[in-house]
Amino acid sequence: MAGHPAVRPVGEDALLVEVGSAEQVAALYALLTARRADLPPITEIVPAARTVLLDGVADRAALARLLTGWELPEHPPAAGPSVELATRYDGADLAEVAALWGVSPEAAVRIHSEPEYRVAFCGFAPGFGYLTGLPERWQVPRRATPRSSVPAGSVALAGTYTGVYPRSSPGGWQLLGRTEAVLWDLGREPAALLAPGVRVRFTPVVGHG
Numbered sequence: 001m002a003g004h005p006a007v008r009p010v011g012e013d014a015l016l017v018e019v020g021s022a023e024q025v026a027a028l029y030a031l032l033t034a035r036r037a038d039l040p041p042i043t044e045i046v047p048a049a050r051t052v053l054l055d056g057v058a059d060r061a062a063l064a065r066l067l068t069g070w071e072l073p074e075h076p077p078a079a080g081p082s083v084e085l086a087t088r089y090d091g092a093d094l095a096e097v098a099a100l101w102g103v104s105p106e107a108a109v110r111i112h113s114e115p116e117y118r119v120a121f122c123g124f125a126p127g128f129g130y131l132t133g134l135p136e137r138w139q140v141p142r143r144a145t146p147r148s149s150v151p152a153g154s155v156a157l158a159g160t161y162t163g164v165y166p167r168s169s170p171g172g173w174q175l176l177g178r179t180e181a182v183l184w185d186l187g188r189e190p191a192a193l194l195a196p197g198v199r200v201r202f203t204p205v206v207g208h209g
Helices: 022-038 060-068 094-101 105-113
Strands: 006-010 014-018 044-047 051-055 082-088 117-122 129-132 147-150 154-158 161-164 169-171 174-179 199-204
Touching: 006 060, 014 060, 022 044, 022 051, 022 117, 022 129, 044 117, 094 105, 094 174, 105 174, 105 199
Parallel strands: 082 199
Antiparallel strands: 006 014, 014 051, 044 051, 082 174, 117 129, 117 199, 129 161, 147 169, 154 161, 154 174
């Protein structure tokens, strides 16, 4: 076990819960989701890198007392929805990332596609999930100069996070490849393919396209 969260009031009806790691964020998010029916009413649960925001809390004092008594596990539960993303590893920065890792581009593809990832939190754009699971030794810096336009479906790295751009937008992450999966669709329920807690695997697509 890894200690108790710190809970701070925010605005008029929100609480910010601070923990020590992305893994604890995932564990806390899973606990809150599982126990939501037994908690004072909450409008929204929003995980981030080291915090979870609880918005629209009906009884902040009661919920704060409850949360400060929770002891969080180091790791989130293994169970969760799973998504497989067929990925063509032909990104503009694949060779550069491979050089940073000291391996061939083919080995870089294996390194990136072997782990099972988990969506830690979402942000930047609707449908953009920050995925954890790549070992820290493979972290890479953001590009010194961001691109003015990154194509939708681009699979990219920054630090230890992997992300998939849901739409064309500026971006400074290192581009490894691309997927045809639709990350954000308002006609789908839920609209976001990658929501917090979802497990993700990248499956390399062989051949040209």
